[in-house]
Amino acid sequence: MTSDRPAEALLLRATRILDPSQRLDGPGAVVVAEGRVLASGDEATVAPALARLRTDGCALRERALPEGWVLTPGFVDPHVHLREPGFEGKETIATGAQAAARGGFTTICCMPNTQPVLDSRVALEYVLSRARNAPARIYPIAAITKGEGGRELSEMRELAEAGAVAFSDDGQPVGSSRMARLALEYAAPLGRPVVEHCQDEELVGAGVMHEGAISTLLGLPGWPAAGEEIMLARDLALVRLTGARYHAAHLSTAGAVALMREAKRAGLPVTAEVTPHHLLLTDAWVAGERTGPLAEALAASGLPPLAPGPRYDTSTKVNPPLRPAADGAALLAGLRDGTIDAIATDHAPHGPVEKDGEYAEAAFGISGLETALAALLTLVHAGWLDLPTLIAALTERPARAFGLEAGTLRSGALADITIFDPNDVWVVDPARFASKGRNTPLAGVTLRGRVRLTILGGAVVYEAGT
Numbered sequence: 001m002t003s004d005r006p007a008e009a010l011l012l013r014a015t016r017i018l019d020p021s022q023r024l025d026g027p028g029a030v031v032v033a034e035g036r037v038l039a040s041g042d043e044a045t046v047a048p049a050l051a052r053l054r055t056d057g058c059a060l061r062e063r064a065l066p067e068g069w070v071l072t073p074g075f076v077d078p079h080v081h082l083r084e085p086g087f088e089g090k091e092t093i094a095t096g097a098q099a100a101a102r103g104g105f106t107t108i109c110c111m112p113n114t115q116p117v118l119d120s121r122v123a124l125e126y127v128l129s130r131a132r133n134a135p136a137r138i139y140p141i142a143a144i145t146k147g148e149g150g151r152e153l154s155e156m157r158e159l160a161e162a163g164a165v166a167f168s169d170d171g172q173p174v175g176s177s178r179m180a181r182l183a184l185e186y187a188a189p190l191g192r193p194v195v196e197h198c199q200d201e202e203l204v205g206a207g208v209m210h211e212g213a214i215s216t217l218l219g220l221p222g223w224p225a226a227g228e229e230i231m232l233a234r235d236l237a238l239v240r241l242t243g244a245r246y247h248a249a250h251l252s253t254a255g256a257v258a259l260m261r262e263a264k265r266a267g268l269p270v271t272a273e274v275t276p277h278h279l280l281l282t283d284a285w286v287a288g289e290r291t292g293p294l295a296e297a298l299a300a301s302g303l304p305p306l307a308p309g310p311r312y313d314t315s316t317k318v319n320p321p322l323r324p325a326a327d328g329a330a331l332l333a334g335l336r337d338g339t340i341d342a343i344a345t346d347h348a349p350h351g352p353v354e355k356d357g358e359y360a361e362a363a364f365g366i367s368g369l370e371t372a373l374a375a376l377l378t379l380v381h382a383g384w385l386d387l388p389t390l391i392a393a394l395t396e397r398p399a400r401a402f403g404l405e406a407g408t409l410r411s412g413a414l415a416d417i418t419i420f421d422p423n424d425v426w427v428v429d430p431a432r433f434a435s436k437g438r439n440t441p442l443a444g445v446t447l448r449g450r451v452r453l454t455i456l457g458g459a460v461v462y463e464a465g466t
């Protein structure tokens, strides 16, 4: 906590402070000292803290943000791939954290599918040591099974003690129901959720895109929606059996949203996330036809239309795959009604080696941290999603799902703050990413809304245009 008499403090004034954790939405100020929030809210709410600082002779730096900029708690991303250790050519903890800061994310959770896999105390400690001075807080997710091999549980208690905030074999779903049950039973007393990438491997096989008319047209092996829904249904049955905390990664189908809605209605301790690309893009993008929610949202908000893309565009290859527009609509409905808790980018940087070439051979993944906010704001500009719901899914709700100290500007909270201009129009240029991963289907797309300032523990870690 802050001492009684800080020597210096920062006062940020904004015409809109949006903090869903406090139901705060309006003009106001945030007072920061010694890395923490001293007070936040309207002028009357922060006045006593300011008066006290002045009486104590504290040096107060004041910054009034331009009209229209929005100040929120720093964003929380529960699902990123930082590639270090093992694949530093694709990303490092440092470049991934810089990409996070540019995207307004101050807290990110990194997946364990590195080399070595994050299945040991030593591996976790390595990540945490590399993360120490990074421009974002990094929380590792440890593997459920040793080497993500699906055969033997990792030492979950030891990994939790070493700093794992959750457990997942993301990318290598836990195929055995018995192993999945054991994982839930062991994770439950540790207070950490099990995070599942829902994919029935036998059914999905070599599928590389959504199984439907377009995969048939393109002659590509299909990845059917049932592949996700079967495993989610199994997992929900196991949650009913064990009572353990469970988080479903990157939902992509209407059926998965319905299963999750039903599970929440039944009171199961479950949460779920969705990516910007599954909300906005469709399987038609694989064929170069850029139709669906993003195209419609851009038109509704008066932004330039999308140019057609190449056929077999490997930047659209992602796992789970892009789905038809009806799935995107169901995901959006799930986000709106609270069935889906969090936005996760599933930031998955790759180099040209993994992405140039045949569609079927290319690696799965999209570099997502630096475009997430602007892409999501198209839904707000189009009038399909309200900003407080979006910001809650980027802050308070993922923080709560993973038990992280983040996602709020309540007094005493870490002073992690994101400030964005929702109306700044820009063109996505992957060459300017901080991430080493330039793999995005949004290259060249004009979006509206940009992060201006990211503050971590009271210090500016990113400022646009500097």
Ligand SMILES: [Zn+2]
Residues within 6 Å of the ligand: 170, 171, 197, 249, 250, 319, 320
């Ligand atoms: Zn995954």
